[in-house]
Amino acid sequence: MRRGLRYPDEVTILRPSNDSTPEAEPGGHERPGSITAALHHQPFRRIWIGQLASNVGTWMQNIVLGILAFQLTGEAWFIGVVTFAQLGPMLVVSPIGGAIADRFDRRRVLIGAAAIQVALSLALAAIALDETPSKALIVLIVAGIGICASIYTPALSAMLPTLVGRRDLQGAVALNSAAMNISRVVGPILGGAIAQLGGVPLVFTINAASYLVAVWAIATVDVDFSPKGHHGQSPWEQLREGFRIAAHDPVLKRVLLTISTFSLCSLVFIYQMPLIVERHLDVSEFTYTLLFATFAIGAALGAIAMGSWLVGVNRWATTRVALVAFAVGLTVFTLATELPAAFIGVFIAGATYFALVTALSTILQLQVDDHVRGRVMGLWMMGWAGLVPLGGLIAGPAIDAVGINPVLLAGAAVALALAAVLREPAGARA
Numbered sequence: 001m002r003r004g005l006r007y008p009d010e011v012t013i014l015r016p017s018n019d020s021t022p023e024a025e026p027g028g029h030e031r032p033g034s035i036t037a038a039l040h041h042q043p044f045r046r047i048w049i050g051q052l053a054s055n056v057g058t059w060m061q062n063i064v065l066g067i068l069a070f071q072l073t074g075e076a077w078f079i080g081v082v083t084f085a086q087l088g089p090m091l092v093v094s095p096i097g098g099a100i101a102d103r104f105d106r107r108r109v110l111i112g113a114a115a116i117q118v119a120l121s122l123a124l125a126a127i128a129l130d131e132t133p134s135k136a137l138i139v140l141i142v143a144g145i146g147i148c149a150s151i152y153t154p155a156l157s158a159m160l161p162t163l164v165g166r167r168d169l170q171g172a173v174a175l176n177s178a179a180m181n182i183s184r185v186v187g188p189i190l191g192g193a194i195a196q197l198g199g200v201p202l203v204f205t206i207n208a209a210s211y212l213v214a215v216w217a218i219a220t221v222d223v224d225f226s227p228k229g230h231h232g233q234s235p236w237e238q239l240r241e242g243f244r245i246a247a248h249d250p251v252l253k254r255v256l257l258t259i260s261t262f263s264l265c266s267l268v269f270i271y272q273m274p275l276i277v278e279r280h281l282d283v284s285e286f287t288y289t290l291l292f293a294t295f296a297i298g299a300a301l302g303a304i305a306m307g308s309w310l311v312g313v314n315r316w317a318t319t320r321v322a323l324v325a326f327a328v329g330l331t332v333f334t335l336a337t338e339l340p341a342a343f344i345g346v347f348i349a350g351a352t353y354f355a356l357v358t359a360l361s362t363i364l365q366l367q368v369d370d371h372v373r374g375r376v377m378g379l380w381m382m383g384w385a386g387l388v389p390l391g392g393l394i395a396g397p398a399i400d401a402v403g404i405n406p407v408l409l410a411g412a413a414v415a416l417a418l419a420a421v422l423r424e425p426a427g428a429r430a
Contacts, residue, residue: 035178035307037164038171043221044163050217051156052179054114057210059187061121062086063289064195064203065142068128070274072135080396083271084389085143091386093150098378099238101155102371107225110218113152118208120144125204153385154378160365161373162223170362174307177358181303181350184296192289228370242375250425251367252376255360258319258418260383262356266411267388268395269330269349270295276404281342294343298350305351306358315359316424322356323419327412334408357384367428 039045069082100109124141127133164172191203246252269276277288302322310318329348336342361380368376395407 034168034311035171035175035304037168038175038307041164041168041172043223044160044172046221047156047159047163047214047217048175048179050214051176052183053213054210055180055183056187056190057207059183060191060194060203060210061124061187061207063188063191063292064200065138066271066274067192067195067288068133068138068200072133077396077400078135079271079274080389080392081139082142083392085139086146087385087389088393089143089146089150089386090153090381090384091390092382093147094154094378094381094386095239095242095375096378097151097381098154098158098242098375099235100151101158101227101374101378102238102242103227103235105225105227106155106159106374107218109155110152110225111215113148113155114211114215114218117145117148117152118211120148121204121208121211125201125208128199128201128204150381150386153381154374157365157377157380158370158374159223159225161370162225166366169365170311170358171307173362173365174303174358177303177354177361178300178307181296181300181354184299185293188289188292188296228373238375242372242379245368245372246376246379249367251428252364254422254425255364255367256379256383258422259357259360259380260387262323262415262418263384264387264391265414266326266330267353268391268399268411269333269408270388271392272395272399272404275399279404280337281339287339291342291346295346295350298347299354302351302353302355303358306355306362310355314424315363316422316428318359319356320419320422322352322359323415323422326352326356327415327419330408330412330415334405334412363428 039048065082065086066079069079072078120141124138124145127137127141160169160172160176194203194206246256273292274288277291281287306318326349329345329350329352331345333342333345333349336345364376364380365373398407
């Protein structure tokens with residue numbers, strides 16, 4: 001009997017051997033599942049470039065929002081509120097977004113959600129022109145952007161097998177993770193510099209323009225964006241089916257529970273970096289930007305490693321090792337009183353965080369059938385991105401009451417516990 005996480009009445013969902021997921025053009029002679037193999041697929045390549053541009057704009061905005069939130073109050077709780085407004089909709093809306101992706105033309109869903117985010121980012125720029133911008137309006141607009149992202153992201157994730165085929169999924173997932181984290185390096189640097197030179201509203205305006213690059217890529221690729229999971233069901237029946245399949249498949253359930261627990265308990269440090277920098281390290285806002293960029297560089301390299309020399313390594317084993325190493329990195333960062341140790345700790349935390357995210361996301365994509373892919377990816381986004389702001393919201397008052405070190409060390413302990421109990425269940429395709 002396997003040891004590790006146990007669930008009552010596990011039922012493996014049986015699938016036909018000839019999975020209906022369409023295969024894209026072959027990835028040449030590159031190693032299957034590698035980054036270079038994924039890049040041989042022209043539709044994926046174009047959409048990846050569009051997403052990279054959009055993500056850079058998003059992280060320009062995110063870094064300025066975090067600093068603005070801290071400047072307006074000087075308290076951890078408001079950083080938590082803004083973070084929750086931005087990512088909290090993932091907790092509720094992502095499963096609905098996944099159902100939309102399985103029911104409606106995904107090209108229209110993606111372009112529509114992006115267009116609304118353009119308008120809301122421009123509204124945020126207008127609000128920020130005020131010398132004392134309304135905190136309530138900032139939270140409401142950021143929440144609107146978060147709702148659109150909760151619809152956009154599951155639809156985009158559901159398109160990956162169509163863009164590259166199952167053969168090269170790991171490389172595509174790794175590249176998406178790398179793009180997200182390259183933008184976390186470039187975006188904060190550009191955002192901080194542009195905010196200093198041209199002001200906060202300019203940063204929000206540039207972010208609005210960056211969405212248009214993603215819209216162009218989605219509008220011009222020649223692939224099948226049609227929904228795969230309608231089958232005459234009502235929207236409510238579709239939503240219930242996604243939850244039911246995730247609950248009955250031991251692989252999907254284990255992946256979703258692992259990422260959900262980790263996101264809720266172990267990632268508080270990401271959005272509390274401004275407070276850590278000011279109270280523990282006593283350095284400037286620019287140093288905070290460098291620390292965040294170091295975290296993002298580590299995350300990008302961790303994702304790239306999963307799409308290159310770690311392609312053939314068992315993904316469950318990779319996840320366990322990454323959880324342990326993450327706990328070490330987070331502990332070093334938490335206890336650091338000098339900058340060199342802080343940079344080392346945050347780099348390790350970033351690299352191992354996205355190694356495990358890439359591994360778990362690939363397992364999930366390979367396990368799920370296309371007719372329910374949008375809804376399962378919506379559940380993934382709910383667990384991965386949606387629970388991070390909830391954790392931040394819960395942690396904010398705790399940090400104000402007992403200090404940040406106990407909260408972050410508790411997150412490291414949770415990562416270690418997950419590594420101790422996580423095992424590959426029977427019926428795993430990956």
